Amino acid sequence: MARITLSNLAHSYLPNPASPADFALKQMDHVWQDGGAYALLGSSGCGKTTLLNIISGLVRPSQGRVLFGDRDVTDAETAARNIAQVFQFPVVYDTMTVRQNLAFPLRNRGKDAAYIKARVDQIAAMIGMEAILDRRAQGLTADAKQKISLGRGMVREDVNAILFDEPLTVIDPHMKWELRTQLKSLHREFGHTMIYVTHDQTEALTFADKVVVMSEGTVVQLGTPEELFETPAHTFVGYFIGSPGMNLLDASIAGTCARLAGAELALARDYGTPQGRTQIGIRPEYVTLTEGTGLPFALTRVEDVGRHRIVRGTVEGQPVNVVVPEGQALGAHLTHVSFAAERINVYADDWRIEGGAA
Numbered sequence: 624m625a626r627i628t629l630s631n632l633a634h635s636y637l638p639n640p641a642s643p644a645d646f647a648l649k650q651m652d653h654v655w656q657d658g659g660a661y662a663l664l665g666s667s668g669c670g671k672t673t674l675l676n677i678i679s680g681l682v683r684p685s686q687g688r689v690l691f692g693d694r695d696v697t698d699a700e701t702a703a704r705n706i707a708q709v710f711q712f713p714v715v716y717d718t719m720t721v722r723q724n725l726a727f728p729l730r731n732r733g734k735d736a737a738y739i740k741a742r743v744d745q746i747a748a749m750i751g752m753e754a755i756l757d758r759r760a761q762g763l764t765a766d767a768k769q770k771i772s773l774g775r776g777m778v779r780e781d782v783n784a785i786l787f788d789e790p791l792t793v794i795d796p797h798m799k800w801e802l803r804t805q806l807k808s809l810h811r812e813f814g815h816t817m818i819y820v821t822h823d824q825t826e827a828l829t830f831a832d833k834v835v836v837m838s839e840g841t842v843v844q845l846g847t848p849e850e851l852f853e854t855p856a857h858t859f860v861g862y863f864i865g866s867p868g869m870n871l872l873d874a875s876i877a878g879t880c881a882r883l884a885g886a887e888l889a890l891a892r893d894y895g896t897p898q899g900r901t902q903i904g905i906r907p908e909y910v911t912l913t914e915g916t917g918l919p920f921a922l923t924r925v926e927d928v929g930r931h932r933i934v935r936g937t938v939e940g941q942p943v944n945v946v947v948p949e950g951q952a953l954g955a956h957l958t959h960v961s962f963a964a965e966r967i968n969v970y971a972d973d974w975r976i977e978g979g980a981a
């Protein structure tokens with residue numbers, strides 16, 4: 624296992640990049656802790672796979688260094704990096720049994736038979752395949768084959784890191800939850816450094832201790848699921864995480880006061896006079912419909928999503944969503960919304976600013 628350091632890293636697929644837009648990965652400096660479970664999360668094309676391929680050695684970065692522990696691996700081949708990888712689609716040997724597939728990485732490294740048997744039995748139990756260990760992989764479902772791929776990715780104890788690239792794509796929705804939970808417990812039990820690429824926030828938030836949110840080649844936040852929810856560092860994190868995402872409203876900020884077109888709102892902290900485009904962000908979970916307290920709210924529609932309802936409308940002409948818990952009555956008497964002041968985040972040119980004491 625290893626700590627992973629990305630030092631002054633950047634990558635362009637173009638031979639002579641001229642502007643930031645030419646970089647698939649813009650300059651970054653990160654240290655990822657030994658034994659951490661990290662998810663790389665972001666929409667299609669944001670650079671997740673590029674970053675993963677740089678860590679695995681499939682892509683050589685055009686700038687910067689990659690270190691595993693204290694060892695500089697920037698120029699090392701994938702095979703020399705001592706990592707395990709699990710891809711989007713199963714990679715299994717059809718003519719081998721499940722046991723032989725799981726044992727393959729251990730046999731390759733000359734481990735003794737007793738150790739291989741014990742380790743394969745342990746992994747098979749974790750992925751629920753004890754009963755079919757001696758069956759050929761041929762003819763198994765895509766789900767089962769991907770489970771074998773996951774198991775094989777985890778069978779070696781001595782790897783520097785395990786990299787997963789959208790590993791649950793082929794898995795049936797009802798099994799995804801189960802496998803995510805298993806991966807999480809495998810991480811707890813074995814303590815490997817794990818990096819998991821996904822565009823699915825539920826996968827990222829349930830698997831990872833730390834989520835690395837990427838947008839347009841930049842890491843916009845590296846934080847715990849709670850930090851991403853409570854204090855998104857960038858407006859992108861605000862609306863990408865959460866369902867629906869954070870409400871973002873243009874407002875001018877002066878000290879502890881946010882001014883929307885015709886209304887004022889008290890803030891819990893003092894933000895001075897930030898420059899650029901300023902916005903306030905509030906999660907729909909922290910907005911309450913009221914009979915007159917707060918800001919006037921024009922309701923446009925109500926969506927019942929089972930556990931709660933999402934009430935959509937506008938405040939001063941800007942869209943605002945409200946999450947209304949089950950059992951709470953709605954009605955024409957609810958004409959306003961109030962924002963929980965301590966849950967409001969303030970943004971200048973999309974980046975969160977830390978307020979001072981009010």
Ligand SMILES: Nc1ncnc2c1ncn2[C@@H]1O[C@H](COP(=O)(O)OP(=O)(O)OP(=O)(O)O)[C@@H](O)[C@H]1O
Pocket residue numbers: 636647665666667668669670671672673674822
């Ligand atoms: N081999 C390549 N040559 C040129 N450009 C590439 C190459 N691979 C990726 N890109 C470009 O780099 C950017 C980042 O792509 P990347 O595949 O890393 O994103 P991603 O977040 O993994 O997306 P996805 O979820 O769709 O795989 C995109 O603009 C993409 O078009």
